[in-house]
Amino acid sequence: MSKMSKKEAQKKLQDKTIQKKTNREDDKADVQKCIETLRELLQGEKNLKIRLDDKFMLRYLRWLDFDPELAFNKIKDIYKFRAQTKEWHCCSPPSEYEDILEMHIQAILADRDSRGRRVYVVKIGNIDDNKDINIYRLSHVDDLWLEAAMEEEETQKNGLAVIVDMEGYSLKLFRWLTPQNLRNSSRKLYNLSFPQIDFHVVNTSALLNATIALVYPFLDSKVKEHIHFHNRDWPSLHKYINPEILPAEYGGQIPSLDYAKLRALLYDNSDQLMELFSMGYVNT
Structure with missing residues (x-):
């Protein structure tokens, strides 16, 4: 054996x-x-x-x-x-972020993987920094998707898999990688109430190495253990996420992602999301 x-x-x-x-x-x-x-x-x-x-x-x-x-x-x-850090946290409905949602940067896949986890796809290269977009609004859209997922019983029990697609990653995005932004981003990551989060980085490039050098010091050792680099080795990715639920661009069996249909998860739960965003400490 x-x-x-x-x-x-x-x-x-x-x-x-x-x-x-x-x-x-x-x-x-x-x-x-x-x-x-x-x-x-x-x-x-x-x-x-x-x-x-x-x-x-x-x-x-x-x-x-x-x-x-x-x-x-x-x-x-x-x-x-x-x-x-109010500027980092969403307090508006999905309709306020249609410009970003239409860029197809972030989305949760329709089906769960073989371990019952939600799969969140983040396409870094789709960020159009020529439009009215900043790191705060992108963080808000993450809140929309991830809060919707964290409300699901099956997701609470099984966790989340994240595909970080670096295809088209731009040097212009380096301006967002300030120490303060990295600290707040990592803090938000640690506040996500998933039992386990695995990150799968695909379509990497030489430019990614510089980004990793900046980001890694802000990550806990336990988080680092759950980061996997696959580049364009789809069989490697499929060891963790079954190809039946993935689009063809990741060696999967789904021709392409229907982003408009996927966004229904947000719009159908808009009222619930607004209730979640309204919670917190209040002044008396």
């Missing part, structure tokens, strides 16, 4: 961790106790306007191994950060 590679061992451990969390939910009484404890903690937090329904509590409890105290502290940390 061949020896298991380090990546295969890590994947097996991650799958066991996700299964352990899923099994934890079989104990309904224990889960309900965790929900009630977290709700009580949040009710006692002064000036925090937030949802208190079971569904919202589970979003954070699933993420943090059903530890109410840890979930409470993380929620406080997330919303304090939002209050401090």
Whole structure:
């Protein structure tokens, strides 16, 4: 029998961790106790306007191994950060970002991968910096897609896979890679309540090396373990994301992406998204 590679061992451990969390939910009484404890903690937090329904509590409890105290502290940390960096966080409906959505920079695929994860595609080269676009508005569009995904029970349990497509990456985008922007971007990444996020970088170029040198110091070692570089080696990508759900440009079986249809996820959940964006610390 061949020896298991380090990546295969890590994947097996991650799958066991996700299964352990899923099994934890079989104990309904224990889960309900965790929900009630977290709700009580949040009710006692002064000036925090937030949802208190079971569904919202589970979003954070699933993420943090059903530890109410840890979930409470993380929620406080997330919303304090939002209050401090309002320009980085979305507070408008999808209709306000049609110009960016029509550039086909970001989108969540219609189908989940074989592990039940949502797949988020980010095409860096589609950013048209000649238009009224900046890093804040792009971050807002990420909020739209990812908040919609984080509300889904299956995604909360299984996580997210991100395809970062570097085709056409422009040197002009370097101006956004300031230390402050990188710190805020990485902080937002750590605040995403997915049990696991894997990044798959494709269509790389020599220019990417300079970007990596700037970005890597701001990333946690655990995040780095979940970044995979494939360039244009589609069989390599398919070891993680099955080709049945991918478009042909990534060696998949779908001819092309119907972006207008994919955006229905945002427009159909616009009211729910606005409720999520309205939450946070308020002044009295």
